[in-house]
Amino acid sequence: MSIRMEELPVAVIGAGPVGLAAAAHLAERGIRFTVLEAGAGPAAAVRQWGHVRLFSPWRFNVDQAARRLLAEAGWVEPDPDVLPTGGQLAGDYLQPLADLPAVKPHVRYDARVDAVTRLGLDRLRTVGRDTAPFLIRLADGEDVLARAVIDASGTWGAPNVLGAAGIPAHGEAAASAFVEHALPDVLGADRDRFAGRRTLVVGAGHSAANTLLSLAELAGEVPGTGVVWAIRSASPARTYGGETADALPARGALGTRLREHVDAGTIRLVTGFSVQSVIVADGRVVVSDGSDSIAVDRIVSATGFRPDHGIASELRLDLDAVMGSTRALAPLIDPNEHSCGTVPPHGVDELTHPEPGYYAIGVKSYGRAPTFLLATGYEQARSVVAALAGDWDAARDVQLDLPETGVCNSNPVLDAGTVDANSGGCCGAPAAETAPAARGLATGISGGLLSAPLALLPVGAEKAGEQGGGCCG
Structure with a gap:
């Protein structure tokens, strides 16, 4: 036929x-x-x-x-x-x-x-x-x-793995019960898994940034909540992005708020950290780059x-x-x-x-x-x-008018060749309906894509200007 x-x-x-x-x-x-x-x-x-x-x-x-x-x-x-x-x-x-x-x-x-x-x-x-x-x-x-x-x-x-070499780190599969993939609802449905516990966020993209901001807010509400952020690069400048120079105010504010939390010590930043092993020990998980180790209760793999x-x-x-x-x-x-x-x-x-x-x-x-x-x-x-x-x-006849991020590329400061795997999209933050007006913002994802939770902006920040580009799809 x-x-x-x-x-x-x-x-x-x-x-x-x-x-x-x-x-x-x-x-x-x-x-x-x-x-x-x-x-x-x-x-x-x-x-x-x-x-x-x-x-x-x-x-x-x-x-x-x-x-x-x-x-x-x-x-x-x-x-x-x-x-x-x-x-x-x-x-x-x-x-x-x-x-x-x-x-x-x-x-x-x-x-x-x-x-x-x-x-x-x-x-x-x-x-x-x-x-x-x-x-x-x-x-x-x-x-x-x-x-x-x-x-x-x-x-x-198809999320990326924690292992820095692009394959699972030693022990990563066995530690899967301790690992969350990108964009957990830290302040909502997934709150109990993070409240009062120490969490390591691995990754340098927008989804990592927003998860970190949500965890920082949770740390202010629940004693004993700790936040550690590990990146492969020598500096977080790429994640901070354009800040006030960003054509999307919500995206720029994300980097600004993240930097403020790192400077204040609410978020402990570990740079130059490439995950080599993830080992479960005494009800916790120990993440190592071969020389230094970080012991935590939960891991958020925001590696893209x-x-x-x-x-x-x-x-x-x-x-x-x-x-x-x-x-x-x-x-x-x-x-x-x-x-x-x-x-x-x-x-x-x-x-x-x-x-x-x-x-x-x-x-x-x-x-x-x-x-x-x-x-x-x-x-x-x-x-x-x-x-x-x-x-x-x-x-x-292809035409596209996209907003600038405030940086000329996604690896603005440091060592070339150390581009962290990240969230595959311009992503932002989770917004709870009951959240104060000062909160709110955030990201984008695609027809199978990604994003992240919570950035802080001034009151009225839900109204963005004439800039925009449509985040992630």
Whole structure:
């Protein structure tokens, strides 16, 4: 039986912010599509960091095609100047988007993708490859055929390890009961695991910063709560970032407040620390870099995330040896040279692999780079869908206006070559509804991405100015 490629849908993997943005653009262009989401509903990963507030206001966190479709359905857009939490992003925007008549019938939940290949062809076979449909195998054994694949599955399910060498530290697996991954709800649902205990936070990204700020607040409320922060670099300057020079005030305030806590001694900073071993002893865990040791009750591994390209192992991908992104995109997002706001506009040309019709977009497209923004993912989705529609003028007309961080790259002061693995996204802080108005702020994450908890800002800080860029998506 012959299969006509033009009759097959475009498969979108992931129903997070960027995956649903791709669905919105496909719907607008009248292209048949199916969204395959591993979770039980849309934005499953986003909901896991629902306590975190984004750095950027609503105006920068809504995709343009999605905005148009929602407006037609009578959706009332939230105040464009308010900084939403992850929970609000999911409930007030992504859920209504997924429920639109133009989108809902085409979204499948509990549909985890195990592999993507070509029908009847492994990676070695060339003849007939361009005309063979993609075969997407789901975890339940079902095969789905598609004419193109947009992989927006994110990186949330693939956190980095504590070990400084990129592999688990000695004893890390055995100590897993003592280790939390990024963005625990320190002041909310997870409070009892940290109150009155000593916690080590490993990592130099925004998620680490916000977890540290939450722990510092908890230390002021509960006696016996201790906070230790370990980074590989010789200085925390990269984490402090642009502070008052940051175009996103919420993000800049994060670094300022963190520095104040370190200076005051509320947070004990340990620099030049590369985790080599994690050993459980007498009900506590001892973390060592080979010469110095830190004994704590809990560890928060805020070392970032990495893309899992395993599902596409039978496709022909051209991945940069360092970044793990496409080779063309890698120099544009290298964290040694770029911050969130200095990444140049890019689209389908930079996202193209030797495997025609396969595109990884969103935070997964960035590989190991930690500077991803939602606005970037939305523009990627628009460009790729325009290309699939044959509208190459629109596909290559990539435009992106991102905020500067106040630093020219993500490793501003010290030793080159000591870039800490971090949170893979411009992330912020968790906001409790009952928190005082002086608190609040924070981060972003993606369709599988990350974030972190709590920064302190002046009263009224939930209203951000005209800057923004859409944090992480």
